[in-house]
Amino acid sequence: MYVDTKAHGTSSKALAAHRFRFGESRGFLGLLFMLPAATVLLLFLAYPLGLGVWLGMTDARVGRGGTYIGLENYEMLWTDSVFWLSVFNTLLYTVVASVFKFALGLWLALLLNHHLPFKAFLRAIVLLPWIVPTALSAIAFWWIYDPQFSVVSWALVRLGLIDKYINFLGDPAWARASVIMANIWRGIPFVAITLLAGLQTIPPSLYEAAVIDGATPWQRFRFVTFPMLTPIIAVVMTFSVLFTFTDFQLIYVLTRGGPLNATHLMATLSFQRAIPGGNLGEGAAIAVSMIPFLLAAILFSYFGLQRRRWQQGGGD
Amino acid sequence: MARNKDEAPADGMDYLTSIPRRWVTVYIPLLLFLFVLLFPFYWMGITSFKSNEELYDFQNFSPFWVAHPTLANIEKLLFRTAYPEWLLNTLLVSVVSTVLSLFCAVCAAYAIERLRFKGARFVGLAIFLAYLVPPSILFIPLASMVFAYGLFDTKWALILTYPTFLIPFCTWLLMGYFRSIPYELEECALMDGASRLQILVKILLPLAVPGLISAGIFAFTLSWNEFIYALTFIQSSEQKTVPVGVITELVEGDVYHWGSLMAGALLGSLPVAILYSFFVEHYVASMTGAVKE
Structure with missing residues (x-):
């Protein structure tokens, strides 16, 4: 190995000193290097997280610090039918959107994993829905869902499938379906590209072995692709569930929670109560109520990661 | 078939499937995906160049194309x-x-x-x-x-x-x-x-x-x-x-x-x-x- 002349000049004593420095000052250096990130994260992430829990137990309003009122906000929410509706909506939104995102995303990943012309270009444009600002693509959906000038309704009428325009965002059931569809549209690329990355780490020899053993394409997917992908699926779906559950932008742009609160998610309800409504305490309480669900998702991810170590033949 | 090393693993066996079959199982679904994923952008783009008359008139103009592109919307936005x-x-x-x-x-x-x-x-x-x-x-x-x-x-x-x-x-x-x-x-x-x-x-x-x-x-x-x-x-x-x-x-x-x-x-x-x-x-x-x- 190449050694600099300067190093030749240093005595063994100096080298030992280096080693000493190497071993001993790591704690201090580590602290020093961690300092910028730790400052920002403690000040603007950990502290607000605690503050949020505290605000949930106060009657704070915008521009006025609140006093401690115990669990009153939560008691109020417990009997608040709009809050429970938002919990239901959030769960429905998350479960339906995640299932479709996973199924369609996996399908798209498998399609993109074939030998295709313009492969790089295809991957690039498939990612588009995910990288453009959600608020802005939501505007395009808003226009597509317009009650009078919806191009979807127009096309369906022209094809003779329906006889009058669909009130996409005005009818509660349609509104729910519409926001879920927009969310799926936005989420597919992330799932697909990440799973595609996972697919490419599967050694081809496994498929060759399976073919030699006479496996059908379905068996190849079921017994080679799927088990090899599970760890990545666990991680991707945790992220997907987490971000769908706490979604805000899409609903805010498309429906603002309407019609009749049919599309209010916990995040949009908490925003509405806290910022335009001015009731910071109540908004914070709604936001805090999301935490148990998020913890469940994180635990799921944790066990997903555990399984991954076991699959790679590591300890336990 | 030219191959490079980052080629996807499944490719190795693509020669086993016939061309028509590939159309049904790969290309057509893929085209559908692309259509759905890209349509909102197309719609965004085409709407930005439409004049107001054209925008709300689906009878005389096809909604999928711009008959008389205009920069008025962008001009309004920027100035x-x-x-x-x-x-x-x-x-x-x-x-x-x-x-x-x-x-x-x-x-x-x-x-x-x-x-x-x-x-x-x-x-x-x-x-x-x-x-x-x-x-x-x-x-x-x-x-x-x-x-x-x-x-x-x-x-x-x-x-x-x-x-x-x-x-x-x-x-x-x-x-x-x-x-x-x-x-x-x-x-x-x-x-x-x-x-x-x-x-x-x-x-x-x-x-x-x-x-x-x-x-x-x-x-x-x-x-x-x-x-x-x-x-x-x-x-x-x-x-x-x-x-x-x-x-x-x-x-x-x-x-x-x-x-x-x-x-x-x-x-x-x-x-x-x-x-x-x-x-x-x-x-x-x-x-x-x-x-x-």
Whole structure:
């Protein structure tokens, strides 16, 4: 190995000193290097997280610090039918959107994993829905869902499938379906590209072995692709569930929670109560109520990661 | 068939399927996917060039094409609204918070991955968990902090809060990248008497440039797309970012100016789309790297 002349000049004593420095000052250096990130994260992430829990137990309003009122906000929410509706909506939104995102995303990943012309270009444009600002693509959906000038309704009428325009965002059931569809549209690329990355780490020899053993394409997917992908699926779906559950932008742009609160998610309800409504305490309480669900998702991810170590033949 | 080494594993057996079968199982579904995924963009683009008469008249004009393209919507957007200002604001906020976050993330990732101080594993896990804390939970307490420190309605409110989701993400990505760089290089430098800082700046960072680029692009995109903080912390039109400005300022009353709204959405999406188009291969590669470990 190449050694600099300067190093030749240093005595063994100096080298030992280096080693000493190497071993001993790591704690201090580590602290020093961690300092910028730790400052920002403690000040603007950990502290607000605690503050949020505290605000949930106060009657704070915008521009006025609140006093401690115990669990009153939560008691109020417990009997608040709009809050429970938002919990239901959030769960429905998350479960339906995640299932479709996973199924369609996996399908798209498998399609993109074939030998295709313009492969790089295809991957690039498939990612588009995910990288453009959600608020802005939501505007395009808003226009597509317009009650009078919806191009979807127009096309369906022209094809003779329906006889009058669909009130996409005005009818509660349609509104729910519409926001879920927009969310799926936005989420597919992330799932697909990440799973595609996972697919490419599967050694081809496994498929060759399976073919030699006479496996059908379905068996190849079921017994080679799927088990090899599970760890990545666990991680991707945790992220997907987490971000769908706490979604805000899409609903805010498309429906603002309407019609009749049919599309209010916990995040949009908490925003509405806290910022335009001015009731910071109540908004914070709604936001805090999301935490148990998020913890469940994180635990799921944790066990997903555990399984991954076991699959790679590591300890336990 | 020409092959390269990064060819997908399943390719090896594609010759087993006939051409018509491939059409049914691969190309047609793929085309459908592409149509659905890209249609909103097409619609966005085509609407921005339509005149108002054409926009609301599906009888005489096909909605899928522009008969008489006009730049009126874009002209209105650029010269009669605060749009250019929002673009500048977004650019400024995104660049500053990205640079700030990259600096913090490089230091943190180096400390966790290479210094391996006592508790580094725990800190690494904490950083990962920090990424899982969504802005929808943090915006209320952050809003009260922003009020309290007098940052409300300033760009500082955004520049200081965006790193809360950028730093964990970049650190996580860079940790993975640093791990792939051989430790021996650093040991050599250490033997040659380089300080830790020198090692980081002269050895590790030049080797980690691809990682830095992807972390930078991610961070930039995430801040460009951010919505809820910008919506909550900013009030005056001249401080707004593009996503918030388009939603709150271009929609007035009951009359939606769909042409200029779509133009606003299109122009606001272009910068990130262009940025990505240059680095997409890179993106897929870094994603592969991140999920491999």
